[in-house]
Amino acid sequence: MKIIVLPGDGIGPETMAATVEVLRAASQRFGFELALEHDIAGHDSLRRHGATVTPALLDKVRAADGLMLGPMATFDFKDESKGEINPSMFFRKELDLYANIRPSRTWQGVPHKVDAFDLVVVRENTEGFYADRNIASGGSEMLITEDVVVSLRRITRLCCARIARAAFELASARRKHVSIVHKANVLKIGDGMFIDECHKVARDFPDVTVDDFIVDAMMAHVVRAPQRFDVIVTTNMFGDILSDLTAELSGSLGLGGSLNMGARYAMGQAAHGSAPDIAGQDIANPFSLILSAGQLLDWHGRRTNQPAYVAAADAIARTAAIVVEAGESTRDVGGNLGTAATGRAFAQRLLEA
Numbered sequence: 001m002k003i004i005v006l007p008g009d010g011i012g013p014e015t016m017a018a019t020v021e022v023l024r025a026a027s028q029r030f031g032f033e034l035a036l037e038h039d040i041a042g043h044d045s046l047r048r049h050g051a052t053v054t055p056a057l058l059d060k061v062r063a064a065d066g067l068m069l070g071p072m073a074t075f076d077f078k079d080e081s082k083g084e085i086n087p088s089m090f091f092r093k094e095l096d097l098y099a100n101i102r103p104s105r106t107w108q109g110v111p112h113k114v115d116a117f118d119l120v121v122v123r124e125n126t127e128g129f130y131a132d133r134n135i136a137s138g139g140s141e142m143l144i145t146e147d148v149v150v151s152l153r154r155i156t157r158l159c160c161a162r163i164a165r166a167a168f169e170l171a172s173a174r175r176k177h178v179s180i181v182h183k184a185n186v187l188k189i190g191d192g193m194f195i196d197e198c199h200k201v202a203r204d205f206p207d208v209t210v211d212d213f214i215v216d217a218m219m220a221h222v223v224r225a226p227q228r229f230d231v232i233v234t235t236n237m238f239g240d241i242l243s244d245l246t247a248e249l250s251g252s253l254g255l256g257g258s259l260n261m262g263a264r265y266a267m268g269q270a271a272h273g274s275a276p277d278i279a280g281q282d283i284a285n286p287f288s289l290i291l292s293a294g295q296l297l298d299w300h301g302r303r304t305n306q307p308a309y310v311a312a313a314d315a316i317a318r319t320a321a322i323v324v325e326a327g328e329s330t331r332d333v334g335g336n337l338g339t340a341a342t343g344r345a346f347a348q349r350l351l352e353a
């Protein structure tokens, strides 16, 4: 498996170094070949190439089997005409990574304010309210006059149907339940179409049960009784917000893995941002990126029918639980190690798995 590694901005280089250590241990322990090719994106690329991402980099990623994207300082990138492109949006759009898979679970050893749970948010990733990706050219947020802004949301049957299928396929390999989250009481046509498409796909999965929730009420349900949820499928912005809530409910945003996947490509990416407030201090939690790398191995193994990658992904998930419970982690989740030492401890445990 060839993976392009883009460390990113802020805490990206530290957390990516720890992740690479774990990936190398996984390939050693499970006996598969892994070619990790480092390149740059974000501020480094802007300085060197005049753009945060380049067409040459996209070609490289297209020729590889997967991409690991470190957190990017996206808020700094405001003017595309100056090469300031949001790398995360760029890859999601160019590679048609339509499904953002964000698992969240509670962990032994990490305090959490709600009942124990284990769920996955499946978020549509290519349209909705995201003005930078729901239109072929230009942006779908417009300043009509100095005092009037119009932001458009795009919903298509194709995108609803394919995200629904991703959710039901995932649920059928888990606890066989899908919850549809929407705002069809207000966005009657768009979210009405989303619900319809989800129910159409549900007919192909008779052993998966389905319910649905209005997004505002969902905030209460997921805090009050998160254990009732298995797979949650929703549109882009609702999924963005809801998955940060579920990650935080699990004990820390730093514990949320995230995979962006399409029919041919996939990108592992931390759920959090570049955290400039703690960059370079060796205190950032690398778990989110490590768990995302595990998801990427799992995706590749299933797609190419190579069980070693799936076994490695499974071991990474189990090792995370062991390492967290043993306190071999960063301070934000109750440990006393730095970022680099956390990566080393994780890799060591994985070699012993």
Ligand code: NAD
Residues within 6 Å of the ligand: 011, 015, 070, 071, 072, 073, 074, 075, 076, 088, 253, 254, 269, 270, 271, 272, 273, 274, 275, 276, 277, 278, 283, 284, 285, 286, 288, 332
């Ligand atoms: P952030 O997620 O970077 O940080 C929020 C808070 O969480 C900060 O206090 C930070 O120290 C803490 N935090 C984040 N990750 C952590 C980790 N791994 N370990 C320990 N603590 C961690 O959000 P922000 O400060 O709003 O954004 C900073 C930059 O990141 C902005 O430019 C924003 O646009 C960008 N961003 C990028 C992504 C992405 O690349 N996917 C996602 C969100 C934000």
